[in-house]
Amino acid sequence: MWFRGRAVVAIAVLAALGAGMATYGFFEYSGWGIRPPAMQPGLASGSKTEGLTRAELDKLNKALGLIEDRFIAWTDRSKLVDGAVQGMVESLDDPFSAYLSGDEAEKYNESLQGAFSGIGAVLHLTGGAVVVESLMTGSPAERAGLRPLDVLLSVNGESLNGLSLNEAVSKIRGPKGTKAKLKVQRKGASSPLDLELVRDRIDLESVSASMEDNGIGILTINQFSADTSAQVAEALRRMVAGGLKALVVDVRDNPGGMLQAVVDVADQLLQQGKPIVQFEYRDGKRKVDEAKHGAAEGRTYPLVVLLNKGSASSAEIMAGALKQSAGAILVGETSYGKGTVQVPFNDDLGDHSMLKLTVYKWLLPDGSWIHGKGIEPDVIVHQPAYFLASRLPRDRVLRADETGDAVRNLQSILNGVGMTVDRSDGYFSAGTKEAVKAFQKRENLPETGEVDTETAERLEEALYEKLKDQANDRQLQKGLELAKERAVGH
Numbered sequence: 001m002w003f004r005g006r007a008v009v010a011i012a013v014l015a016a017l018g019a020g021m022a023t024y025g026f027f028e029y030s031g032w033g034i035r036p037p038a039m040q041p042g043l044a045s046g047s048k049t050e051g052l053t054r055a056e057l058d059k060l061n062k063a064l065g066l067i068e069d070r071f072i073a074w075t076d077r078s079k080l081v082d083g084a085v086q087g088m089v090e091s092l093d094d095p096f097s098a099y100l101s102g103d104e105a106e107k108y109n110e111s112l113q114g115a116f117s118g119i120g121a122v123l124h125l126t127g128g129a130v131v132v133e134s135l136m137t138g139s140p141a142e143r144a145g146l147r148p149l150d151v152l153l154s155v156n157g158e159s160l161n162g163l164s165l166n167e168a169v170s171k172i173r174g175p176k177g178t179k180a181k182l183k184v185q186r187k188g189a190s191s192p193l194d195l196e197l198v199r200d201r202i203d204l205e206s207v208s209a210s211m212e213d214n215g216i217g218i219l220t221i222n223q224f225s226a227d228t229s230a231q232v233a234e235a236l237r238r239m240v241a242g243g244l245k246a247l248v249v250d251v252r253d254n255p256g257g258m259l260q261a262v263v264d265v266a267d268q269l270l271q272q273g274k275p276i277v278q279f280e281y282r283d284g285k286r287k288v289d290e291a292k293h294g295a296a297e298g299r300t301y302p303l304v305v306l307l308n309k310g311s312a313s314s315a316e317i318m319a320g321a322l323k324q325s326a327g328a329i330l331v332g333e334t335s336y337g338k339g340t341v342q343v344p345f346n347d348d349l350g351d352h353s354m355l356k357l358t359v360y361k362w363l364l365p366d367g368s369w370i371h372g373k374g375i376e377p378d379v380i381v382h383q384p385a386y387f388l389a390s391r392l393p394r395d396r397v398l399r400a401d402e403t404g405d406a407v408r409n410l411q412s413i414l415n416g417v418g419m420t421v422d423r424s425d426g427y428f429s430a431g432t433k434e435a436v437k438a439f440q441k442r443e444n445l446p447e448t449g450e451v452d453t454e455t456a457e458r459l460e461e462a463l464y465e466k467l468k469d470q471a472n473d474r475q476l477q478k479g480l481e482l483a484k485e486r487a488v489g490h
Helices: 054-070 077-090 102-112 140-144 165-172 228-241 259-267 314-326 405-416 430-442 453-468 474-486
Strands: 098-100 115-118 121-126 129-135 151-155 179-185 193-198 200-203 207-211 216-221 246-250 275-280 286-290 303-307 329-332 340-345 354-363
Touching: 054 077, 077 098, 077 354, 098 102, 098 165, 102 165, 102 354, 121 165, 129 140, 140 193, 151 165, 207 228, 216 228, 216 474, 228 259, 246 474, 259 275, 259 314, 275 314, 303 314, 303 474, 314 329, 329 474, 405 430, 405 453, 430 453
Parallel strands: 216 246, 246 303, 303 329
Antiparallel strands: 098 354, 115 200, 121 129, 129 151, 151 179, 179 193, 207 216, 275 286, 275 354, 340 354
């Protein structure tokens, strides 16, 4: 989507650093899943798993020697070694596990602290294709019109086909202020889309909060980073002091983040002893995390949670915990469905590079696994079609009798800004032309009935203003309505 239809707030999530959205655990439970050597597939009883066998090491050395001696071009040994590790990780066939070089690992760690430079998209590799998983609100990626599940074909004319995720990311990333021209394949589109982004540094908050006059609070959590729990605690303190009667927790388009952060936030909203999440390692052992300190200020206010298909991982942990352990009502759309936890191993390789591995599943408090399915809301609410509008083209003028996705997108935007359009099928009809002329008249633009750069920019600005108005956010309005019905002392 281009803009999310709630108030545009600052957030901090992973930029295009690779390996997609995830729940990032910074700890493992001692002894979990460590199988005896005899249980390891492919190993004889009693074989050790530390390091390569002599035969395995010989094979790699022979391959390295052949490449260095016989390959047509001079090679960089460090790149060959990195490639070997990358190949091992790719053989796991897990889009959420990744190998990051020293520079990539540094950028990744910075992103978890809420500051980075990039396009603001979370990516993963599926079947060799670079796929968008989620977008940051207000980021260059969202403003350019990228959507979840878009496939990135090329950047600045360079194909991304066949590249590793890290290789693709290195081409997509770049210094602040530089341009990234993306060719994008979108499901249902007849031809690839061309989008232009300007890379930027993003220092954004992970939490924002406000309270309605009737005592209904809105707590927006955009991602779970290092300081999210402290921000939530301060927001709750202010709202409770102001007479909080019910709370709407908004985790829409929240791609996840740090595991400990979501556990710490849930601890503030659940009664002591209530389960937050379960973890299951590969050997089937489970551990349950429970609220240890009890809800902040002795919570008595009811909860409503907003979620959508961009709510993933830690955001799903939050939604599931509040529903099953606090009776929260879930409103919106079925969430993304990511039920695994990754652990970044920063210092284990000895050269500042990182292995990020999927190490266990997470389960809802009742033990169910939502991976690939998502969490269904109690109350389904879809946003208006114009909430999914993308940016209009700048390299050509849209005019009468054209057909295609760009015209269909134009018709959606026209509807969003209050212009009556006779159709929405992507044909630039006489009625579409009249709607464009009516908009141009309203905005004191030349009434050509054609969409040039100036008209496109004005249309997008008008839609942006409408999307910032919370009154047009159907999911939020339904959440506020339900919160009011359940409010303490209403």
